[in-house]
Amino acid sequence: MAWNYPNNRNDISVSEKATYSNNTFLPNPITKQTEKDEFLSWQQKLQLNNIVLGPSKGGSTNPETPSTTGKITREYWSNVHSTNYSDIPTASPPTSISELTLFEAPSNVSDNYGQRVRGFVTAPENGQYTFWIAADDKAELYLSSTEDPASKVRIAFTDNYTYSREWVKYPSQQSAKIMLQAGKRYYIEALHIEGGGGDNLAVGWQLPSGIMERPIVGNRLSPYTTTVGTTAVASTLEIADVDINSQKTIAYPNPFSSKITLNFRNQIMELQQLVLLSPTGQVIYQSNSVELEDSKLELDLSGLKMKAGLYLIKYTDNQGNSNSLKVYMK
Numbered sequence: 001m002a003w004n005y006p007n008n009r010n011d012i013s014v015s016e017k018a019t020y021s022n023n024t025f026l027p028n029p030i031t032k033q034t035e036k037d038e039f040l041s042w043q044q045k046l047q048l049n050n051i052v053l054g055p056s057k058g059g060s061t062n063p064e065t066p067s068t069t070g071k072i073t074r075e076y077w078s079n080v081h082s083t084n085y086s087d088i089p090t091a092s093p094p095t096s097i098s099e100l101t102l103f104e105a106p107s108n109v110s111d112n113y114g115q116r117v118r119g120f121v122t123a124p125e126n127g128q129y130t131f132w133i134a135a136d137d138k139a140e141l142y143l144s145s146t147e148d149p150a151s152k153v154r155i156a157f158t159d160n161y162t163y164s165r166e167w168v169k170y171p172s173q174q175s176a177k178i179m180l181q182a183g184k185r186y187y188i189e190a191l192h193i194e195g196g197g198g199d200n201l202a203v204g205w206q207l208p209s210g211i212m213e214r215p216i217v218g219n220r221l222s223p224y225t226t227t228v229g230t231t232a233v234a235s236t237l238e239i240a241d242v243d244i245n246s247q248k249t250i251a252y253p254n255p256f257s258s259k260i261t262l263n264f265r266n267q268i269m270e271l272q273q274l275v276l277l278s279p280t281g282q283v284i285y286q287s288n289s290v291e292l293e294d295s296k297l298e299l300d301l302s303g304l305k306m307k308a309g310l311y312l313i314k315y316t317d318n319q320g321n322s323n324s325l326k327v328y329m330k
């Protein structure tokens, strides 16, 4: 801001102050929560406009998310006369493909269509993220623990219509908290069906810092490509699902109450990733680059408020081989 005074300072005396119009006043009473909300909303505005405060690092406007291109892929199929996702002909070429600069499809464009918005989302910071989906008529949101679509799990959905960006109409629209790693890209997909009347689709998230991005902004997103990451890792992962050594790995006690030990029996010394999935396929715990002690790993899950039932532990060793184990919580 320039004040048009010779020294261009804004700590000038009261008599020299400029008149400032168009102020917006917050409603009273102003509480700590009001200030916190205002601060978050201000940070969101900065992010939406790609503004980074502080000294610039190497000229990049967002040094934390270097692998994004600012867009996500939207595939659109017309003439889908069904309420079942399986009737969207995703194996056939779409009627049209476009790219979105925000995780939101155009609203009220047609009737009887299906669409898939997919690509990669890059986490800007380490920690727990919450996702939301809003749609009319209905939609589901999938997230993978890697760039590989094969590992995607459904994390949120709405079976009935919501208004555009109406995030909290149904509890199922909100995901559990999901641990993501800074700078890592994750495959993400929204699948949507529209019959008649209004139509909309949007996906949002909350960052570990509390900042809401609803919808998710473009600088977190990259379009879908079939060559995912390094092909070596991708193909090993595909083989790994067949090449199962899990009989050699044991988990005990099983059933467990809060702590469980995995013994890899000297097959593996280090894990690239370990994920715990709920019975509905939600990622409820994730750990990366885990060093094993004596080929064993003790997990303390007491802080996760898990319900009794069947869970799946999926792990990937440092050669890229994946495996899974069923465990039961008492």
Ligand SMILES: [Ca+2]
Binding pocket: 108, 109, 110, 111, 112, 194, 195, 196, 197, 198, 199
């Ligand atoms: Ca419509």
Ligand SMILES: [Ca+2]
Binding pocket: 136, 137, 161, 194, 195, 196, 197, 198, 199
């Ligand atoms: Ca509709």
